[in-house]
Amino acid sequence: MQQVLDNLTDLPPSTGAEEIDLIFLKGIMENPIVRSLAKAHERLEDSKLEASLLEAHDIVASKCYESPPSSPEMNNSSVNNQIVPVDAIRILGIHKRAGEPLGVTFRVENNDLVIARILHGGMIDRQGLLHVGDVIKEVNGHEVGNNPKELQELLKSISGSVTLKILPSYRDNIIPQQIFLQQDELHSLVFVKCHFDYNPYNDNLIPCKEAGLKFSKGEILQIVNREDPNWWQASHVKEGGSAGLIPSQFLEEKRKAFVRRDWDNSGPFCGTISSKKKKKMMYLTTRNAEFDRHEIQIYEEVAKMPPFQRKTLVLIGAQGVGRRSLKNRFIVLNPTKFGTTVPFTSRKPRDDEKDGQAYRFVSRAEMETDIKAGRYLEHGEYEGNLYGTKIDSILEVVQTGRTCILDVNPQALKILRTSEFMPYVVFIAAPELETLRAMHKAVVDAGITTKLLTDTDLKKTVDESARIQRAYSHYFDLVIVNDNLDKAFEKLQTATEKLRTEPQWVPISWVY
Incomplete structure (x- = not known):
């Protein structure tokens, strides 16, 4: 601006007033600052126009059409035998591909089709133009009737532009x-x-x-x-x-709730042995076993956790399926990462036994006192002597920084599956009977065992394995069919290594 004034002072005295005005205006218009202001003003006007167009589009998409009535009869419409103003009817346009679901369901109400629910993340939910309770009157100019299934099929088959006439469930402004x-x-x-x-x-x-x-x-x-x-x-x-x-x-x-569970009339509860001569029976309280009989598992709330080492590795399976062999191999090959408990017993030690190696020897009175106080995870009696796994012995292994491996009865999971023990539960399933028979023969031929099992014994193992899986599968993190001990070990080792490197889904109670 100062430059324009300086130019005017340099004009000859004969210059007229009109010429001075023209020169002054020309100088202002050619000034760079004035030109920048003019361009900014033009952009602002364009933005206002664009905003107006968008606002008009939103109003058309979300508000009722309000046409001036041409006659009193046209000013009202009959819906559900009630007189409804024409301006309550909304016309919506959507665009869809053939076969693409809208993400809504319908119900019949007063002989009309009403939107019952809008599925989260579906097309209609993303657009926000329809709401629960809206009445669908027409699709592409045709009345929809009152059959929800037919309307679903119609909307699913249509492609391109779809025009819906609806009676909205509200008349207020739409919430964003x-x-x-x-x-x-x-x-x-x-x-x-x-x-x-x-x-x-x-x-x-x-x-x-x-x-x-x-x-x-x-x-x-x-x-x-x-x-x-x-x-x-x-x-x-x-x-x-x-x-x-x-x-x-x-x-x-x-x-x-009223579907008979497979253990209701199956005799002894799975995991127990009816004959005391075969093997000592480990058991929990009757209360826990009875609770398992009536438990129904549907959904379990979980949370995603970063990689971490589980406190316990619990091997579940039928008798004779190979759990103990897997446990012992893990401990021998990884003594700094895995350990196990030493069971307690009330029997007297033999000449070649030392306390704390194969067993921890205590008096029967002491063991009975601890059992009554709930200090045992599981316990049982065999040939007049008590045997059991003490809860504190599990925590002793965990406190050394190692994962405690347990091969327990499935009822023990009710106690173990808490934040205190954070178990990774693996079900070792029995293979088919023919495979199990061949595996047992190979073990006997190799001289690993001299105990011969009959087909009846092997079949009991297969049947018990199936019962345990049906009753307790909601606790399992992994299922491994032990049809080959080496391969089963590799699968188990791979799974435990992933726990240290990959995120894990755990029960919500472990986190909060």
């Missing part, structure tokens, strides 16, 4: 979708481990089979909505994708 997402995030960080297989296409109770989520036993799901008491919304943690419907804990418990 971000608020819903923030509220969902506060309640969506719930993860569960599934203890049963589920296929929605085999479920006669699910309101919409296409909206169901298939999963397998042992999978981890994220629960994103639990408002419906019968049907939760969940998504796969590993595979991702939008949410689907799964039966709630309440619904699945009702379905399974």
Whole structure:
């Protein structure tokens, strides 16, 4: 600006006033500062226009169309035998691919199709234009009737532009979708481990089979909505994708509550031996065993933890399946990482036995006192002598920085599966009868054992293994079929090494 004024002072005296004005204005317009201000103003106006267009688009997408009535009759519409103003009807346009689900389910209410639920992460949920309770009146200009299944099939088959005429469940301004997402995030960080297989296409109770989520036993799901008491919304943690419907804990418990468990009339409880002559029987309290009989496992809430060393490695399996061989090999090859307990007994030591090696010898009175005080994980009696595993002996191994390996009866898992012991539970399953027979023959031929087992004994092992797996599989972190001892050891070793390098899903009670 100062430069423009300096130029004016250099003009000859004969220059007229009009010429001076033109020169002054020209100088201002050519000034770089003025030009920058002009460009900024143009951009600001363009931004305002763009914002206006976006605002208009949002209003069209989210508000009711309000057309001036041409007659009193056109000013109202009949819905559910009630007079409803025309401006309550909304027309929505969406674009979809053929076969792509909208992520909604419907129910019949007063002979109308009403949105029953909106699946988390689905198309409709992402757009935020429809809400639970909205009545669907027309699709592409055609009335929808009152059959939810037909409407689902119609919407699934349509591709391209889809026009919906709806009667909304509210008339107020739409709350921005971000608020819903923030509220969902506060309640969506719930993860569960599934203890049963589920296929929605085999479920006669699910309101919409296409909206169901298939999963397998042992999978981890994220629960994103639990408002419906019968049907939760969940998504796969590993595979991702939008949410689907799964039966709630309440619904699945009702379905399974009166199903006879396989041990109800199977004689002795699995893991016990009816004849005292065969082997000493280890057992827990009757209360725990009775609790196991009535326990129904559906979902278990879990949390993801970084890699860490488990305090105990628990081997579960039927008698004679090879648990002790695996345990001993682990300890011999990795004495600084793994250890085990020394059992207690009330019998007198033999001449070649030293206290603390194969057994810890205590008096029967002392052992009975500790049993009554709950200091034993499990105990039993054999030929008039007590035997048992003391809980403190497990903690003694853990305090040395090693993982304590235990081969116990499955009922002990009720006590062990806590944050105090943090077990990694491996079920050593028996192979098929033919394979087990061949393995036993090889052991006898090699002179490793002189004890001959009959086919009846081997079949009992296979049957007991199957019963344990059915009754306690919800506790297992890994299942290994021991059809080859070397291969079973390699699988077990690989699994324990992964615990130190990979994240782990553990019961929520271990964390909070």
